[in-house]
Amino acid sequence: MSRPQTRRKCRCCNKFFLPDPRTANRQRHCSMPACRLASKAASQRRWLGKNGNGDYFRGAAAVRRVQLWRQGHPDYWKPKASSSQGTQVVDEQSTNPGQSSCNVPRGLPGTLQDYCLAQDPAFVGLISMVTGSTLQEDIAATARQLLLRGRNILGFVLPETTQTTVEPPS
Numbered sequence: 001m002s003r004p005q006t007r008r009k010c011r012c013c014n015k016f017f018l019p020d021p022r023t024a025n026r027q028r029h030c031s032m033p034a035c036r037l038a039s040k041a042a043s044q045r046r047w048l049g050k051n052g053n054g055d056y057f058r059g060a061a062a063v064r065r066v067q068l069w070r071q072g073h074p075d076y077w078k079p080k081a082s083s084s085q086g087t088q089v090v091d092e093q094s095t096n097p098g099q100s101s102c103n104v105p106r107g108l109p110g111t112l113q114d115y116c117l118a119q120d121p122a123f124v125g126l127i128s129m130v131t132g133s134t135l136q137e138d139i140a141a142t143a144r145q146l147l148l149r150g151r152n153i154l155g156f157v158l159p160e161t162t163q164t165t166v167e168p169p170s
């Protein structure tokens, strides 16, 4: 695919730049660090809105709702085992080595624990808002991607990896 090199205007700083030929089709930002960050954020917004109408503000509002919710539920996102020294109320679940950070009944297999948040009606509703889809399979697929993404961000290697040492399945 050969096309003449054209200069493009950066969406962030509004300066003209020569796009990288390899990514010229998608590149909308120059290589300045701040603009690359903006580019990354923009691609995340595109990803969030890919099934919907791409409405960034809707997505941002949804993210804001999650942030507010998280402020009200600080324990929900932390592995329970790590809170034993803190001021949080620690119930007997913290002694259950199989228990991850989710508020699920005991005894669920790891794969289900993994998806406990995806079964939270509020979370399902949130994904539905962001994606614009009410199909459960769409929502499940998005939830899986979100979980993967979240794990990568948090540095989790395995779904079951918490404070307690779990033998990885081989």
Ligand SMILES: [Zn+2]
Residues within 6 Å of the ligand: 010, 011, 012, 013, 014, 015, 029, 030, 031, 032, 035
């Ligand atoms: Zn720029």
